[in-house]
Amino acid sequence: MTAEPLEIYLDESDLERGLRDDVRTGLSAGSKWLPPKWFYDARGSELFERITGLPEYYPTRAERAVLAEHAADVAALTGAKTLIELGSGSSEKTRLLLDAFTRRGGLGTFVPLDVSVSALRESTARIAADYPGLRVRGIVGDFTRHLHRLPTGGRRLVVFLGGTIGNLLPAERAAFLTAMRAALEVGDWLLLGTDLVKDPSVIVPAYDDAAGVTGEFNRNVLHVINRELGADFDPDAFAHVALWDPEQEWIEMRLRATRPMRVRVLGMTVDFAPGEELRTEVSAKFHPDGIAAELTEAGFARTAFWADPDTLFGVTLARAR
Template sequence: MSADPLEIYLEERDLARALREDVRTGLTARPKWLPPKWFYDARGSELFEEITRLPEYYPTRTERAILAAHADEIAALTDAKTLIELGSGSSEKTRLLLDAFTRHGGLGTFVPLDVSISALRQSTAEIAAAYPGLRVRGIVGDFTHQLDRLPTGGSRLVAFLGGTIGNLLPAERADFLRGMRTALEAGDWLLLGVDLVKDPARLVPAYDDSAGVTAEFNRNVLEVVNRELGADFDPSAFEHVALWDPEREWIEMRLRACRPSRVRVLDLEVDFAEGEEMRTEVSAKFRPAGIAAELAGADFLVRCCWSDEENLFAVLLAQAG
């Protein structure tokens, strides 16, 4: 069954406006910040794919192994008729679920949601060709704003993988989970991938690899702002920093100014002192009991929690109450 035309709720002009707003707000804040979603232009996406193959970066391969081991169980437990994936990208790991649902039978529709029109157009065509009995319906949108656009009815399973929920601050996570619960009906399912709290000696190198790929990925946000907003950042004037915050239990990625500089962007002139740091990403790590409590606060009950032997990563299956 061929892919349906994309449903577009987020267009290029919306992304351009959001970038301008984020840059204006973040660069005039104290301390300065930029949100991680702007890493992912074409070059940023290539760099992230390279990161997932690095020896230090355990999350992608560990989550994939958990899904491979338990995909058939997930299909049997949920008996879902519609699979929805948030922030789908290439939907590579979701193919493990689609294969399991193909073996189980009953799944009729796959709905990937992503901000990138081009990425969705490619992935929906590939999925439709690989699973000819499946209706594939792509939604171009932001999972923090367009959850009300998810398809309704039937038995639904929403997959939110990759530990992406950790990029949301605690208040943002609470808002997201409440919005997710509002979009679902009692009995629907949420499959959530979370990175677990662990020894910083294992954790920090995943965000500060020896080959410097993550450093290039981090500085890419400056390239995006330069290209899209006509800014004059010198990316080489900033060094990559990855720090573990033991109190908040999250990794912070920052860009540290190597020398004083003044950056022109929009109608702003933004000064950076030598050594000044700008936050570009928070990646929260979780304890199973803690994320279960957050889910319970949004009326989700954890039915299963699977992890690897080293307890590096977990995949939770929760049901809407």
């Protein structure tokens, strides 16, 4: 079966407008910031794929181990007819779930949602070829804005993997989970991957690897802004910084100016003092009971929680109530 034509609710003009708004707001703030979604042009996506294979970067391996062990449990507990994946990318880890549902039988439709038309077109074609009995319906959209576009009907399982929910600040996370619950019916399911709180000596190297790949990934956001908005950042003049915040229990990635700089972008002049930092990512880590409480507050009930043998990464299965 071939994949259905993509449903597109986000186009290049939307992305450009979003980038302009974020750059204008973030670079004019007292403490400068940019959201992490702008890392991911083609080069950024390639760098992130390299990061996931680095020895220091445990989340991908740990989450895959959980899914390999418990995908059959997810299929048995949910009996889902429609599997929806948010921020799907290549959907590689999701294949563990698709294989489990295929063995069990009953799954009819797979709906990946992602912002990238090209990535989604490629991944849906591969999934449709590898799972010929499955209806594959790709949606080009932003999971913070287009949850109301998800297909309705049947028993649905929404999958949100990779610990991506940790990139949302607490208020954003609460808003997302509330919107997610509003998009579902009572009895639908959510499978959520979360990186767990652990010793910072394990966490920090995952965001500051010895080979420097994460540093290049971090600086890539400046290349994106230069190319898309005609800015004149000197990316090599920014040092990559990864810091653990023990109070917030999150890691912050920042870019630190190594010299005084004046950057021109969108008609603004943005000054950086030596040592001034631009925050580019927050990645929250969770306690199992903490994420359960957030899900409960949003209208879900936790059904199961699984972690890898080293308790590095957790996957929560929750039901809309």
